[in-house]
Structures are given as structure tokens and as C-alpha cells.
Amino acid sequence: MPLNKYFFYALFSFIIWGFFSLALKPLHNYPSIDILFYRVFFSTILLLLLNITLRKDIVKNSWNTFLTFSKKEKKQFLTLTIGGGFLLVLNWFLFMYAVNHVSLQSASFAYLICPIITTVLAFFLLKERLNQWQWIAVLLCIISCILLAYGHVQDLIYSLIIATSFALYLISQRKNGNFDKFIILTIQLVIASFVLFPFFPKYAGPIPTASLFYNMMALIVILFTIIPLYLNLYALKGMNSSAVGILMYTNPLIHFILALFYFKENVQITQLIAYGLIALSIVVFNIKKKTTS
Template sequence: MQINKYYLAALSSFIIWGFFSLALKPLHDYPSLDILFYRVFLATVLLLIINLIFRKKIIKNDLQILKNSQTNQKFKAIFLTAFGGLLLILNWFLFIYAVNHVSLKSASFAYLICPIITTILAFFILKEKLSSWQWFSVFLCILSCAILSFGHLSDLFYSLTIAVSFALYLISQKNNKFDRFVVLTVQMVIASIIILPFFPFYSGQIPSEPIFYILLIVIVIVFTIIPLFLNLFALKGINSSTVGILMYTNPLINFVLAIFYFKEEINQMQIIAYTLILISVIIFNERFFFKKK
């Protein structure tokens, strides 16, 4: 089976997200909620400008399709888009809360168990089929996560909540048939509306340093709009379970950066766990890596 554009889109999105820390680390002195607020607001403005100026025909086409759809199809499209926006902002907020008030490990661990949850939910909700090798891959993922969670069971609840919210986002958007860029724009508008009432009470002083806005633009374009669009585009052509397992590309890159770029200390258990994750990703996608007769 040849690697197609949908598979490459999913893989590219998680490779991009894997390098997110390079843009985020220089902003460690700024409150996490401020980064979240400005990230969502700026992404929403940019998406609206792009759609309203360059993609008017596509918007009109989607509106016409929605208008001509049956009532149940209209409700499904509106619900999936709105629900996706809610899940997206919930996931980001829970991640920030975990980093600030629980532990960084709980937030990081969430994106290690998210692919497993996505794969299992896709099996039960979307009825996506898994081969015996893919189930074995899921088992290896569970084993690796069990190794990493050893001694940190108290953080598991927050990790599960974060993971489930993003897994549900991926699964819910699988059957959303409208233009992915328009869908993403609507979802970011919904996210902005949700957090706007909290901005006056929970935001800090307006940043004045140019580096904040330069890095924020990079975060919004490179690490928010592009990978989210690639993610939604990939769901048009491949299973949610495949997208979920490819998510492990993200923590694997983070792990490599932590060792060789940020010079963080690692232990033997982490090496074993991440090696198992790498093996599980290869096994899950063996039909892409190895041609079968």
C-alpha cells in the first residue's frame, strides 16, 4: 500500500507539532493563559481574513450545500463543527491547567495515551477495523505508557481527561464533510467566543516586547493553523486510528529534542518506553512501510 497525501498530511502535522517547544520555550516567562488567549484570538483573525478575502467562493459553496441538505444533515454538520470547537478549546485549557496546577508530566503523558484512546474509540464508535498486528501495536503502546506512568498514578486522571478530549475531537471530525479550512475557521471563532469573557479577568498585562508577538505569529501559523488543517485534511482519507497512532511522532520528536537540544536528563525506563513507542508506530503502519504481494 503506497503512502498517500492524507497519510503524509497526518504525519506532517505531528512532525510540526513535535518542534513546538522550540517556539514555546522562549516564552516561558509569560503566563500560559496569556499565550493561550493571544494564540486563539490571532489564529481566529488570520483565518477569517484568509477565508473572507481569498476563499469566498468556497464559503458560498459550503453554505449552498448546507442550505440544500436535509434537516438531519444540517444538524449533524452544525453539531460536529460546534462540538469540535468546544473540544479544541477544552483540550487546550485542560493542557494549560495541567501544566500550571498539576504537573508537566501529567500534561505530557496525556499525549502519550491519546493515540491509544483514539484508536480504541475509533474501533467502537466509527467501527474502524484493526489487524492483529495493529492490536499488538496498541498493546505495546499501553505497555510503554504503563512504564512511563509508574509512580505518577495521581496525575493519571488529568492525563486521561486531556487525552479523551483530543481523541473525541479527531473522531468527531472524521465525518465532517465540509471544507476543512472553513470548518477550522468556524471552530476557532467558537473557541474565541468561549474564552473572550474570561480574558479581562485572567489575562495579565498586555505584552510590550516585540519577541512575544513575533513568536506568537510563528506559533499561530506554523504550530496551530497549518497542523490543525493538515489533521482535518488527513481525516478525509485515512482512519482516525491511523491518525491517532501517528500522533506518537510528536512525543518521539520531543524526546529527541529533550536529549540533544535541551540537554535534559533521562533514565533507563524512559529509553525503554520510548523505544517501545517507536516500535509500535512502525508495527501499526507496517502496511505503509512494507509492500505486500
């Protein structure tokens, strides 16, 4: 894989998400669903303000560009953008549901299974071809997931559903490449807000009053939502979905390193082997492709 700006944008987005637990940890006393509500609503408000105040010319040019699209192009853009918004909020909702009502293990598995599903779906839906080394990398990922999922079949089923929703999001946005990514992200988060808002009065807790909540939420919104999502969408302009999917393994690798060295959690030998295979798969998928291209 060429080490161009798209590669580094994708890699950086998953590195950022890998440290998400550091921002969530101070909010452990707040319900997960509340964090989801405020994360989406605040992100949407900030994006709308940025577009209205600082990006008016870009929004106007993008609108003019949209008007030049053929009827077919307009339909495709609207379908992929709106569909992407629903897939995004579905993924976040399923993830939070798994954390609250299934198990944290199922949510963690989703990060590990998603790159494999993305790669396979991109192969069949987008006709993205993989060389033999890349298929070997996928096989290593599958082996690592089997090691981590052993004895947790129910968690694995929930993980498959969560992972598939985000894999479909990545694939859909890979085809949605001819438009300003910041505007696409804004539209998708507006959709996410509309989907979540009817649930807010019933399921949200009391409005938080502590400054810690809003300080951490500002960090989550800017650093762990808007920036990585934008980088991810931009990377899809110049990378295959399968390549972005494999780089997604950077996220759980960082989670594992933080758990081991920062949070001092106990680690089993099977976990060490599995995460070692994941690290190896990233190297095989990327470096080997470069040497054969």
C-alpha cells in the first residue's frame, strides 16, 4: 500500500480512537446512553456552526456542485449520504446497547471482527482485489479473533452485527467520493441527531451539571468524534475500504496496550498471541502489497 496522505489520515484516525478510553474513563459514573446523546448532539451543533460561520463559501460551492450532478448522481449521493448517517447511528446505538445490556467483551470483539467483514464485503461488493499476502493477513486476523472469541459465542454474534453495520458504513462512503467530506459528515450527524432525539426525553438521565462532564465531552466531540470521522472519510477518497479496514486494527491494539501498561489489567497468554497476530497482519497487509505493486 502506498504510504501517501490517505494512508496516514486513515492510520491517524484509528490511533486517535485507540485512546478514546482515556476520555471515557473520567465519565464512568454517567450512563453510556447519555454520553452517546450528548456526543452526537454537541458534534452536530459544532459542525453546523462551523459550516455556517467559517465555511459559507465552501457550502455554497458544494451546493452548486450538487446542482450540476445528473439525476442519477444526485440519487446516488443522497442515498449514500443519508444511508451512511443511519448506519453510523445504528452502529453507535448497537455498540452502546452491547456495552450496557450484553457485555463489554462483545463490544470489544466488534472492533476485531469489523476489519475482516469490511475486507470481505469490499471484495464482493466493490470488487476490491486482494493479493495472496493480503489474504494471508486476513487469515491471521481470523485466527486471532477465534482465539479471543473462544468460549464467548453469544458475544461473537452481537459483535458480528455491530461490526457489519460499521463495515457497511465504510463501504458505502468509499463510493461517495465526489463531495466535500466535511459537509457529508455534517449531514450524517444531523441525521443521527434526528434519529436519537425522540429517545432523549425517555432514556436520558438528569442534565449533567459538573464541569468535568462538559470538559470531557468537548474533548470527545472534537478529538474523538469530528476529527477521526473526517479523517476516515477523507482517507476513503484515496484508499480501498479493505485497506482502511485492516488499519482499523490499530484501535484495539492501542486499547490492549493501554489495558496492559496503563490500566494494569491482567492479560492471558492467548490474548498476547492473538494481538501479536493482529500486529503481524497489519504489517503483512500493508508492506507486502507495497513490495508487489
